[in-house]
Amino acid sequence: MTEPTRISVGGDYDVVIGTGLLAELPGLLGEGVERVLVIHPRALRATGEAVRDDLAAEGFSAFVAEVPDAEEAKSAEVAAFLWGVLGQAGFTRSDAVVAVGGGTVTDLAGFVAATWLRGVKVVHVPTTLLGMVDAAVGGKTGINTAEGKNLVGAFHPPAGVLCDLATLTTLPKHDFVAGMAEVVKCGFIADPRILELVEADPQAATHAEGAPVRELIERAVSVKAGVVAQDLRESSLREILNYGHTFGHAIEQVERYSWRHGAAVSVGMVYVAELARLAGRLDDAVVDRHRAVLRSLGLPTAYRGDRWPRLLEAMKRDKKSRGSMLRFVILDDVGRPTRLEGPDPALLQAAYAEVSEDTVPRGISLG
Numbered sequence: 001m002t003e004p005t006r007i008s009v010g011g012d013y014d015v016v017i018g019t020g021l022l023a024e025l026p027g028l029l030g031e032g033v034e035r036v037l038v039i040h041p042r043a044l045r046a047t048g049e050a051v052r053d054d055l056a057a058e059g060f061s062a063f064v065a066e067v068p069d070a071e072e073a074k075s076a077e078v079a080a081f082l083w084g085v086l087g088q089a090g091f092t093r094s095d096a097v098v099a100v101g102g103g104t105v106t107d108l109a110g111f112v113a114a115t116w117l118r119g120v121k122v123v124h125v126p127t128t129l130l131g132m133v134d135a136a137v138g139g140k141t142g143i144n145t146a147e148g149k150n151l152v153g154a155f156h157p158p159a160g161v162l163c164d165l166a167t168l169t170t171l172p173k174h175d176f177v178a179g180m181a182e183v184v185k186c187g188f189i190a191d192p193r194i195l196e197l198v199e200a201d202p203q204a205a206t207h208a209e210g211a212p213v214r215e216l217i218e219r220a221v222s223v224k225a226g227v228v229a230q231d232l233r234e235s236s237l238r239e240i241l242n243y244g245h246t247f248g249h250a251i252e253q254v255e256r257y258s259w260r261h262g263a264a265v266s267v268g269m270v271y272v273a274e275l276a277r278l279a280g281r282l283d284d285a286v287v288d289r290h291r292a293v294l295r296s297l298g299l300p301t302a303y304r305g306d307r308w309p310r311l312l313e314a315m316k317r318d319k320k321s322r323g324s325m326l327r328f329v330i331l332d333d334v335g336r337p338t339r340l341e342g343p344d345p346a347l348l349q350a351a352y353a354e355v356s357e358d359t360v361p362r363g364i365s366l367g
């Protein structure tokens with residue numbers, strides 16, 4: 001077994017990457033915690049209950065709560081159910097929440113921890129690639145509403161993040177690959193070595209045992225940790241982590257969350273690369289590189305061509321918008337993110353034409 005890697009997030013907490021890390025959980029919860037609620041998705045019932053049992057054996061008063069799989073978990077109803085569980089069990093400000101699952105569970109559990117008694121401790125144990133490299137790190141928490149994605153939330157950093165790579169072996173391949181979209185995002189906005197590693201052997205980057213996977217995870221976490229340590233509340237720099245998300249979130253909403261987040265962000269990155277090209281800001285070669293890298297991993301790079309009015313409506317609710325002005329994170333080059341503010345509506349639609357296809361969506365299916 002190799003030594004775990006520890007990546008500090010601004011000196012506030014560590015993201016630990018390795019195997020067999022659960023023994024670290026009690027230490028992260030710290031002194032004074034009496035009650036712990038372990039929140040897990042339906043698909044990880046055995047894992048969630050095992051974590052609960054381990055904590056009980058360590059002397060904690062440990063509870064477990066199961067939530068729906070995937071995006072269905074990120075609702076006000078599920079959050080209210082969890083507030084009820086915490087209330088019934090008498091959770092106080094010195095108690096804690098542990099999230100065991102993908103990004104949907106860490107977003108939901110983080111939000112519940114942020115809002116219970118105005119904030120209790122949360123530790124994340126991400127079990128998807130996307131959760132490890134992105135959702136569990138940085139303290140953005142949230143749920144969806146009928147009007148859109150992540151519209152309600154809070155910034156609430158965790159006390160620690162344990163990325164046990166062994167959990168990835170049971171993750172369906174399409175979910176693993178969806179997580180790679182966020183890794184590639186980090187490559188385009190900040191760390192070109194990520195792109196080179198994928199380009200050298202794309203197949204090896206599509207499964208948990210692949211040779212470059214651990215380095216890819218560590219590099220992506222380092223990019224995210226470096227950004228959020230400087231700008232937790234997204235006053236400016238943090239927006240770069242939203243590369244590809246304006247269009248990606250719109251696809252997710254229009255498709256009623258039947259697309260995985262990473263698949264939608266993949267198309268969203270191609271959309272915004274085309275937008276930057278049409279605005280005269282990005283070279284053809286970098287746009288082509290987006291398509292080549294994402295396709296080599298099996299990620300979608302196009303979307304159906306008959307959804308423009310609904311996509312545009314959804315994009316207007318993006319958190320980067322200011323008043324009626326849409327704002328996009330774009331690239332001037334690889335590793336040089338900047339903003340495009342209030343682009344001409346004709347340009348927005350022209351970029352849509354560049355990612356449109358006639359047939360049905362090619363998102364990674366839910367399986």
Ligand SMILES: NC(=O)c1ccc[n+]([C@@H]2O[C@H](COP(=O)([O-])OP(=O)(O)OC[C@H]3O[C@@H](n4cnc5c(N)ncnc54)[C@H](O)[C@@H]3O)[C@@H](O)[C@H]2O)c1
Nearest residue numbers: 041043069070102103104127128130134135140167170171
């Ligand atoms: N807060 C942030 O900074 C941030 C960053 C990126 C994404 N996100 C959010 O994360 C969510 C996407 O996360 P995701 O891609 O992890 O999806 P997910 O949480 O829906 O997990 C994907 C599926 O895999 C299952 N699963 C999880 N771990 C498993 C394992 N080890 N073995 C087998 N099955 C497993 C889940 O139950 C689910 O059905 C989106 O809601 C997105 O908005 C948040």
Ligand SMILES: O=C(O)C(=O)C[C@@H](O)[C@H](O)[C@H](O)COP(=O)(O)O
Nearest residue numbers: 134138140149150238241242245319
């Ligand atoms: O951490 C961030 O900041 C990000 O933007 C990371 C994104 O990958 C993530 O999907 C995030 O949840 C998007 O946030 P939102 O503010 O656009 O809802």
Ligand SMILES: [Zn+2]
Nearest residue numbers: 134182261265
């Ligand atoms: Zn994302």
